[in-house]
Amino acid sequence: MTLLLLCLALPLIARAGEPLTWLVRDLPPLTIESGPREGQGAVDRLLPLLMQALPHYDHSVVRVNRARATQMLTEPALSCDPTLLWTAERSQTVVYSIPVFATLTNGLIIRRQDRHGFNTFIHHDELDLPAVLASPNIKIGRVAERSYGSTIDNILAQAPEGAVSAHHGNDAVASLLQMQQRGRLDGVLGYWPEVLYLAPQEQIDSADLMFVPVRGVPRYQPVYIACSNTPAGRAVVDRLNPVLAGLRSTTLPVFYAQWLDAASRDDYLRDSRRFFEEMAQH
CATH class of the missing domain: 3.40.190.10 (Periplasmic binding protein-like II)
Structure with missing residues (x-):
């Protein structure tokens, strides 16, 4: 049996x-x-x-x-x-x-109305991210423990304390975009296609946002x-x-x-x- x-x-x-x-x-x-x-x-x-x-x-x-x-x-x-x-x-x-x-690489998402505040950091349509992070008047948001590619990761590792706000939640990017809309962040690191998808769900007009490539970062990443x-x-x-x-x-x-x-x-x-x-x- x-x-x-x-x-x-x-x-x-x-x-x-x-x-x-x-x-x-x-x-x-x-x-x-x-x-x-x-x-x-x-x-x-x-x-x-x-x-x-x-x-x-x-x-x-x-x-x-x-x-x-x-x-x-x-x-x-x-x-x-x-x-x-x-x-x-x-x-x-x-x-x-x-x-x-x-995939398309990460960059900095800013509001078009804030573009003038980044003029001194943008050269030939590319962002000088180390200089941005060294500025005491600019606050950048990121997703905690997300890699943004080796170039951006290395820059973030050397950022002054308090220059970057890291979000740990499940809806981190959406939350960061909302913080940006409320004026608590000046820029959000991320993928442009991701932001274009999430913005309408957060009642944010994607036409009011712009993507700025980071200097030294290739267009694509594996x-x-x-x-x-x-x-x-x-x-x-x-x-x-x-x-x-x-x-x-x-x-x-x-x-x-x-x-x-x-x-x-x-x-x-x-x-x-x-x-x-x-x-x-x-």
Whole structure:
């Protein structure tokens, strides 16, 4: 009888698989947690393809903020974050996939009415961010523990105390934009497509905002999948890399490009293939 029960249970055991938790947060246009286009972000559309490529795992999706995701990636349980930038510090505690997306980089979002206050810091349409942060009269907002790319991260690390206000909440960017509208912040670091999506939901006219690129920051940056730095996490990345190599040259650029304006979309689709080719040469 015991043997019969064991045999009947075997299919259920085979189907169970190892639990794999995907850590996501509201990061339009990659992941969209609410609103009229909920679940239609570029990474939202990627996740089912990743799960399909990993059929022997028991997948779950958990929505957490950046700080909690960072913590969970260092815990023993197997978890992966599909929207992570590479940093030297993170590479010590997580295992990265090959680059998945090329996304537009971060910059400073300001209100058009405040443009005159930044004139002395903008040269050739690029912002001198260190000089801005050194100014005692300007307050900048950021999301706590979010990487803004190596150039901006290094600048932030050297910023004077009190120059930057870090927000830890789940709706951090939306909250920072509201603080900016109330005059508590002069600028918000972020992705322009993300702000364009969030502004109308916060009853903010995006035409009243402008994006200023930061000097020394390239136009595009790679986004990776990062998993727990364990044998199980490394096995997931090894299985995903061949799949991602194919998707990033065909399917994934279209997922991201749909969120850009017509001119940027054409440039992006042309540039994205060259972006990965150039990365492979370095």
